[in-house]
Amino acid sequence: MIPLPPEIRDNLPPWGAERRLEFIDFRLRWERTVNRSDLVEFFRISPQQASADLARYAELAPGNLEYDKSLKTYRATAAFKPATARHDPQSYLDELVVLSSGALSTASSFIGWQPACDVVRYPARPIVTDTLLQLLWAIRDGEELKVMYQSMRRPSPTLRWIAPHALASDGQRWHVRAWCHENGDFRDFVISRIRAVQDRRETVISGVDDESWHTHMDIVLAPRAGLTDGQRRATEIDFNMSRGRLKLSCRKALAFYLLRQLQLDRPPDQSLATQPLELVNRAEMTDVLAAAQKPLGFPPLAHAGHQEFHHERT
Numbered sequence: 001m002i003p004l005p006p007e008i009r010d011n012l013p014p015w016g017a018e019r020r021l022e023f024i025d026f027r028l029r030w031e032r033t034v035n036r037s038d039l040v041e042f043f044r045i046s047p048q049q050a051s052a053d054l055a056r057y058a059e060l061a062p063g064n065l066e067y068d069k070s071l072k073t074y075r076a077t078a079a080f081k082p083a084t085a086r087h088d089p090q091s092y093l094d095e096l097v098v099l100s101s102g103a104l105s106t107a108s109s110f111i112g113w114q115p116a117c118d119v120v121r122y123p124a125r126p127i128v129t130d131t132l133l134q135l136l137w138a139i140r141d142g143e144e145l146k147v148m149y150q151s152m153r154r155p156s157p158t159l160r161w162i163a164p165h166a167l168a169s170d171g172q173r174w175h176v177r178a179w180c181h182e183n184g185d186f187r188d189f190v191i192s193r194i195r196a197v198q199d200r201r202e203t204v205i206s207g208v209d210d211e212s213w214h215t216h217m218d219i220v221l222a223p224r225a226g227l228t229d230g231q232r233r234a235t236e237i238d239f240n241m242s243r244g245r246l247k248l249s250c251r252k253a254l255a256f257y258l259l260r261q262l263q264l265d266r267p268p269d270q271s272l273a274t275q276p277l278e279l280v281n282r283a284e285m286t287d288v289l290a291a292a293q294k295p296l297g298f299p300p301l302a303h304a305g306h307q308e309f310h311h312e313r314t
Contacts, residue, residue: 125192146199165207170257220280
């Protein structure tokens with residue numbers, strides 16, 4: 001990142017008043033305290049403006065804060081009620097994750113005081129910048145690329161033409177969704193396995209024809225039979241179920257990854273401690289489950305009618 005000269009940085013317009021009010025509400029919600037200097041330092045505004053913002057917040061959310069004269073700070077009252085949308089636990093924890101991982105600087109986060117926190121870091125799959133640029137431009141411009149790709153089904157990289165139309169993440173690695181001319185179907189390619197992009201040309205392939213990408217399906221989960229009442233309730237809470245059910249909607253092309261990550265591709269006779277979830281609509285997912293249960297390096301299916309389950313994966 002190129003640092004801005006002080007004369008430019010110090011004269012940037014302050015963030016909007018609505019954002020500053022949200023900051024006050026956030027600090028009161030999660031840290032129970034906020035003071036004028038917090039606003040001055042974070043938004044680079046004058047003390048007078050910070051005082052005006054605190055007064056404005058008190059008008060909009062009466063009863064939410066009170067001034068502690070001994071500590072010279074504003075505190076959340078016992079009757080505090082969040083006045084903005086950023087008050088749910090997941091938003092706070094998501095921000096704490098990106099702070100802890102270094103993906104977000106403290107200067108950009110509303111979080112002031114941080115609890116001790118760390119994040120499990122999975123091995124990163126490096127992506128070459130130029131490769132990603134070529135994929136993005138091909139998607140934007142309707143082109144296909146000649147790539148050198150290392151499939152785990154083959155001992156060495158091979159050249160193939162692909163027509164990319166979308167990117168997808170399974171939560172741990174990025175794929176490009178593309179038509180593969182060699183196999184005659186749409187499939188996923190792990191971006192980090194693209195060794196080189198050697199050529200490009202216009203394509204007549206349209207991502208609109210990727211039915212499994214544009215088809216959404218529901219994956220319905222419930223606590224497994226055999227759990228105790230306490231275990232069932234814990235499972236319902238853990239997975240935010242409503243009336244004992246959780247419905248996850250995803251693209252048919254990505255259902256494969258979701259089932260694997262939830263370990264629902266495994267035989268349904270696992271121990272309750274290992275797998276407390278049941279796939280309610282398992283009968284509707286037979287083709288997805290069949291693909292998820294195949295070992296790594298399985299050969300492509302015989303016809304394009306099953307194109308949605310081709311994955312060039314590890």
